[in-house]
Amino acid sequence: MGSGNILEIRDLHTSFFTDSGVVHAVNGVDLDVPKGKITGLVGESGCGKSITAKSVMGLVRYPGRIESGSIRLDGQELTGLKEKELRKLCGQEVSMIFQEPMTSLNPVLKVGRQVAEALRVHRGATSKAEEKQEVIRIFEKVGIPEPEQRFTAYPHELSGGLRQRVMIAMAMIMNPKLLIADEPTTALDVTVEAQILRLMKNLCGENGMSVLIITHNMGVVAEICDEVYVMYAGRIVEKAPVFSLFDETAHPYTKGLLASIPRISGNPEYLSTIPGVVPNMKYLPTGCAFHNRCPLASEKCVREVPEMVETGEGHFCRCHLAKAQTARG
Amino acid sequence: MKAVLKRIASMIPVLIGVMLLTFILLRIVPGDPVSILLGEHYSQETIDRLTRAMNLDKPLWEQFISYVLGVFRGNLGVSYTLKRPVTALILEAFPNTLKLALMGAAFAWIVGILAGIIAAVTQNKAPDHIFMGFSLAGVSVPIFMSALFLQYVFSYRLKLLPLTSDGSAVSLILPAVALGWNSAGSVARMTRSSLIDVMEADYIDTARAKGLLRTAVILKHALKNALLPVITMMALQLSSMMSGAVITESVFSVPGIGRLATQSIMNRDMPLLQGTILFTTVLVILGNLAADLLYSVVDPRIRNEG
Ligand SMILES: Nc1ncnc2c1ncn2[C@@H]1O[C@H](COP(=O)(O)OP(=O)(O)O)[C@@H](O)[C@H]1O
Numbered sequence: 001m002g003s004g005n006i007l008e009i010r011d012l013h014t015s016f017f018t019d020s021g022v023v024h025a026v027n028g029v030d031l032d033v034p035k036g037k038i039t040g041l042v043g044e045s046g047c048g049k050s051i052t053a054k055s056v057m058g059l060v061r062y063p064g065r066i067e068s069g070s071i072r073l074d075g076q077e078l079t080g081l082k083e084k085e086l087r088k089l090c091g092q093e094v095s096m097i098f099q100e101p102m103t104s105l106n107p108v109l110k111v112g113r114q115v116a117e118a119l120r121v122h123r124g125a126t127s128k129a130e131e132k133q134e135v136i137r138i139f140e141k142v143g144i145p146e147p148e149q150r151f152t153a154y155p156h157e158l159s160g161g162l163r164q165r166v167m168i169a170m171a172m173i174m175n176p177k178l179l180i181a182d183e184p185t186t187a188l189d190v191t192v193e194a195q196i197l198r199l200m201k202n203l204c205g206e207n208g209m210s211v212l213i214i215t216h217n218m219g220v221v222a223e224i225c226d227e228v229y230v231m232y233a234g235r236i237v238e239k240a241p242v243f244s245l246f247d248e249t250a251h252p253y254t255k256g257l258l259a260s261i262p263r264i265s266g267n268p269e270y271l272s273t274i275p276g277v278v279p280n281m282k283y284l285p286t287g288c289a290f291h292n293r294c295p296l297a298s299e300k301c302v303r304e305v306p307e308m309v310e311t312g313e314g315h316f317c318r319c320h321l322a323k324a325q326t327a328r329g
Numbered sequence: 330m331k332a333v334l335k336r337i338a339s340m341i342p343v344l345i346g347v348m349l350l351t352f353i354l355l356r357i358v359p360g361d362p363v364s365i366l367l368g369e370h371y372s373q374e375t376i377d378r379l380t381r382a383m384n385l386d387k388p389l390w391e392q393f394i395s396y397v398l399g400v401f402r403g404n405l406g407v408s409y410t411l412k413r414p415v416t417a418l419i420l421e422a423f424p425n426t427l428k429l430a431l432m433g434a435a436f437a438w439i440v441g442i443l444a445g446i447i448a449a450v451t452q453n454k455a456p457d458h459i460f461m462g463f464s465l466a467g468v469s470v471p472i473f474m475s476a477l478f479l480q481y482v483f484s485y486r487l488k489l490l491p492l493t494s495d496g497s498a499v500s501l502i503l504p505a506v507a508l509g510w511n512s513a514g515s516v517a518r519m520t521r522s523s524l525i526d527v528m529e530a531d532y533i534d535t536a537r538a539k540g541l542l543r544t545a546v547i548l549k550h551a552l553k554n555a556l557l558p559v560i561t562m563m564a565l566q567l568s569s570m571m572s573g574a575v576i577t578e579s580v581f582s583v584p585g586i587g588r589l590a591t592q593s594i595m596n597r598d599m600p601l602l603q604g605t606i607l608f609t610t611v612l613v614i615l616g617n618l619a620a621d622l623l624y625s626v627v628d629p630r631i632r633n634e635g
Pocket residue numbers: 016018023025043044045046047048049050051052062063064281
């Protein structure tokens with residue numbers, strides 16, 4: 001609708017209604033993915049990144065559901081869409097790849113057929129030979145060596161990196177406008193990670209595709225993102241162009257994340273510099289959800305949920321201290 | 330292929346073990362076959378003659394060896410009571426048992442799998458509860474009870490199907506349902522839980538993210554994976570179908586292996602009993618082998634290891 005965003009999420013609330021209480025996994029998220037750009041969504045494990053992505057794809061499972069909010073894909077509202085209409089968009093307009101390339105491919109089907117299926121769902125049945133040609137072409141494009149042979153391979157016969165390339169091929173084959181990649185390289189080793197990231201960046205550049213990449217790795221963010229959202233306990237706490245995020249970090253949580261970039265690849269999920277753990281999302285702390293781990297927390301942080309404030313050009317932060325910090329610095 | 334031959338070769342010690350067991354077992358149970366065969370009023374002379382003729386005067390190990398050699402030549406001895414070669418009796422009865430077991434299995438699998446799928450997709454709603462209620466009844470009611478119930482309703486009351494069976498397909502419907510009922514229950518439960526498990530898998534999300542609708546996801550992605558464990562169970566059931574057939578056959582007077590076995594026990598007809606036990610064992614082993622082969626056809630991960 002004229003706006004430069006392929007995806008616009010407004011005040012999204014997605015919750016799980018479990019027997020032991022309501023989990024507010026996504027708690028009022030606003031997020032934009034500009035056209036042709038790579039946008040990052042970062043945060044520790046369990047902060048609601050995957051559920052945000054799954055809300056877009058209509059993949060939130062019982063007992064979870066989208067409670068309120070709006071998700072617009074290229075101007076079209078997705079919440080409240082019938083399952084059949086939403087499925088028509090998935091794979092065609094928006095695709096998703098997942099963290100675990102082993103478990104996200106069906107173990108009993110040949111990978112070539114699984115990719116071809118993405119074609120067939122949207123285009124109807126064409127000849128098998130034709131489908132195969134097209135799959136082999138996309139295999140070549142995503143850098144799968146010996147694509148003819150790989151077509152008939154089963155997932156367990158491929159390495160993790162190759163499986164993720166198959167996933168990318170599957171997601172790309174219909175030329176979607178938006179690719180959502182949920183920790184696409186977390187399960188891979190560092191060299192393969194670099195290759196896959198480069199591939200995604202190239203594909204994005206060539207096809208004008210937009211990407212929303214989810215990660216908990218600040219290194220990945222620095223590598224490929226244009227703009228970054230930082231998420232904590234179901235809320236966006238900071239949003240900034242990538243350089244601004246690194247140079248003028250506004251939120252104490254983001255500072256913690258940045259300080260914890262592993263110099264030598266260790267366990268990336270372990271954030272030694274932020275004391276404490278992600279709060280239980282059933283019993284969110286009052287006020288700013290980060291206050292119990294924040295070195296700068298004051299009495300106001302316990303009481304009031306901070307608003308998003310602009311701290312620089314295109315740089316937003318949800319922290320009572322944010323303005324003061326930038327004023328000082 | 331090599332793996333298959335290996336499996337078949339490994340059957341031989343099992344078979345010899347079973348032969349040895351039945352051989353010993355039948356010789357330590359009380360009751361002397363000769364007197365069983367002759368009744369009470371015969372002279373010692375006749376008894377001695379018959380004992381010699383039946384090789385019962387030889388040492389036990391010699392009896393066993395000649396028995397084993399006979400078995401490998403297809404000779405299972407002569408039935409004491411029916412006075413005919415055991416092999417011939419078994420081959421006559423087997424088609425009826427096979428038909429009954431296959432029909433029972435077909436009923437169990439088709440009904441069980443369909444009920445399981447319906448229950449899984451309507452999880453925790455009315456159809457799920459209804460089917461699972463039925464399957465619980467299926468699992469817990471013994472065969473002879475469901476058999477009598479079916480006879481009462483369909484033969485006695487509705488007069489739709491014959492009360493007893495002569496081995497024809499129509500007359501085997503009731504016995505097959507009675508026999509399959511149990512397994513249908515467990516197949517349904519297993520299909521349901523397996524399908525529900527599989528629907529949690531990541532590749533289900535992938536399929537939906539591709540744009541597949543729920544039915545297509547279930548049919549093309551979930552079912553094949555969900556049925557893997559069910560297939561193993563179904564093949565194992567094929568063997569238990571054989572033992573179930575024994576009971577079913579006697580309730581419906583089906584002229585099959587089961588009835589031969591019960592007859593032979595009642596009459597202490599040793600050769601016939603040995604023959605039926607041995608034959609059933611072979612069937613069970615072959616059933617398991619078939620299950621393994623089938624499994625490896627369905628699951629590519631196993632195929633590669635062979
Ligand atoms: N099926 C579920 N039932 C209850 N809570 C869930 C379920 N799935 C996810 N959650 C909760 O939602 C929160 C966000 O999960 P997720 O989006 O997967 O985190 P991440 O940021 O690591 O991707 C987590 O705290 C998790 O406990």
